[in-house]
Amino acid sequence: MAAPVVLLAEGQPDLRALLRETLEDSGFRTLNAMSADDLWQAVDDVDVSAVVLDTAMRGPQGMDLCRALRERSNVPIILVGTNSTEVDRVVGLELGADDFLSKPYSTRELLARLRAVLRRGRGDAQVPVRRRQEARFDGWHISFTRRELRDPAGESVALTGAEFDLLTVLSDQPQRIIARERLMEMSGSRGTESSDRSVDVLISRLRRKLAHGKIAAPIVTVRGVGYMFSAAVEHA
The missing domain is CATH 3.40.50.2300 (Response regulator)
Known part of the structure; x- marks a missing residue:
């Protein structure tokens, strides 16, 4: 290599x-x-x-x-x-x-x-080990093998590695509240003075990319606790 x-x-x-x-x-x-x-x-x-x-x-x-x-x-x-x-x-x-x-x-x-x-x-960050290859929610499609996200119109959405890892963690546990500290740990965020805020920044970036037309991204802030992926997710 x-x-x-x-x-x-x-x-x-x-x-x-x-x-x-x-x-x-x-x-x-x-x-x-x-x-x-x-x-x-x-x-x-x-x-x-x-x-x-x-x-x-x-x-x-x-x-x-x-x-x-x-x-x-x-x-x-x-x-x-x-x-x-x-x-x-x-x-x-x-x-x-x-x-x-x-x-x-x-x-x-x-x-x-x-x-x-x-x-x-x-793609070998500290995210849960998976056998799933893809997931769908609200017309969106995630390919974990290709590390690719497509919107409801079928267009590819560019994500950074950190954004894709965060989406992976959120979509793995839909409709469950995940504490910010746990998100940092599971998505591989660095243990630095800025990492606490960086998760919020990544969430903000991911929300913008998951918004489609007038439909907001399915990421809910649970004040003082963390975040929840509110969409129903089908894995395959």
Whole structure:
């Protein structure tokens, strides 16, 4: 199996060099991107497995790059930023990032988070072991084998790995309240200072994608407890 390719879109040369050495010593291949142009060329030319994206990248601001990259691809994105606030982290997750690390951070922590988002992308995150291959609810169709969601019109709906894992957990236990902490554990959310809020952000993103016409998404907030998938689900 070919080594995963990680694109390092990091504005600090010394940190970029350190990350490259750490990742390559751990079995990854790396590509460097020092500007937005470098990033797009790499994404267009190479099958990139994940992107580490500095919010302070030159050219378009890193957050804008995150949004644009997510619109074009489901590649896992880890945002990193200096002096990041909770608002920065939430905005980054809203724009489609799979994780957010505040500088300074340890290379070991980045490596662990990188492996986690890659596991989710391959479909072997910490979600219940299943024999079911698909599920249907309110005209929607989930294929667990293809990790694909189709709306009632039959159109494919792009989900990030984290969004699909969350939908898997919710649809596995329809019409049951699941505590936020349990959702984090079951869907593979990271145990970080931002993970508590990240579940809420993922729920918000998933709701927008599950809304169809005037019909709201079947995800109910149970205040102070967690969330419930309100639709009846048929598994096969």
